[in-house]
Amino acid sequence: MIKARVTVTLKNGVLDPQGKAIEHALSGLGFGGVGQVRQGKVFDVELAETDKAKAEADLKAMCDRLLANTVIENYSVAIT
């Protein structure tokens, strides 16, 4: 079995009001020097596949078709 972590983040230039709100909240808690905060998503995925290359290709297809909205999001796949 292969375990993988998929990380989905907003593309540069796409407004992230949630990240902005978190940024302000961190400042409010007294954390100085916090720059830009961007919020994303993490998916831990288990695959029955044993071939790493095949698993990576499958995961990328999953990102393109469902896990990420590539209009506004980038993704990265890491096999753990």
Next chain:
Amino acid sequence: MKSAVVLLPGLNRDRDMIAALTKISGKAPATVWQTDTEIPDVDLIAIPGGFSFGDYLRCGAIAARMPVMRAVAEKAAKGVMVIGVCNGFQILVEAGMLPGALMRNASLKFVCRQVKLQIANANTMFTRRYQPGQIIRSPVAHHDGNYFADAETLRRLEGDGQVVFRYAEGTNPNGSINDIAGIINSQGNVLGLMPHPENLIEAAHGGNDGRALFEGALGIAA
């Protein structure tokens, strides 16, 4: 003219859409369930608002990948009119039937109020009963209506008249780029909008500004 309404778990404006179509066309629309792979022979397919699949992953993301949406896309490719309202708009965008994306409202707040809409293109099947530039009222109720498209897509939408509705007179409730409230595909038969025209079709609603949209689409005399 016949219509159908798509039903998905978590939608909550389906009965409003069915009531509006029934009152305006004089006959009840057919209903199709998420797992249906065929849609009856109709002229208009409506995808109502709500929170399909609890807005999990992204609004409309799961619904857009249900079997019924493949059937909707096939009908649309044959020229059948499709209207997606609110969550229905989000589903059409997630299904790739309309360009761009609908993001969390810039205010991070759910907005439920009446806004003003400008008819940015009166030369569509859906807006032909309105005047170009006319301002109408419409309710909105959403958390993720902040329309976004990359610069090139936006240029194309604006240049080709695919922006059909724009929030007017400073009533943009969600930070949507260029005040975009609704867009149509390049073929002119798939419309998505965040506002709820089906909730303003008769005096009991406090006005009927939304009625002409359905009358135009269904070819019914006012």
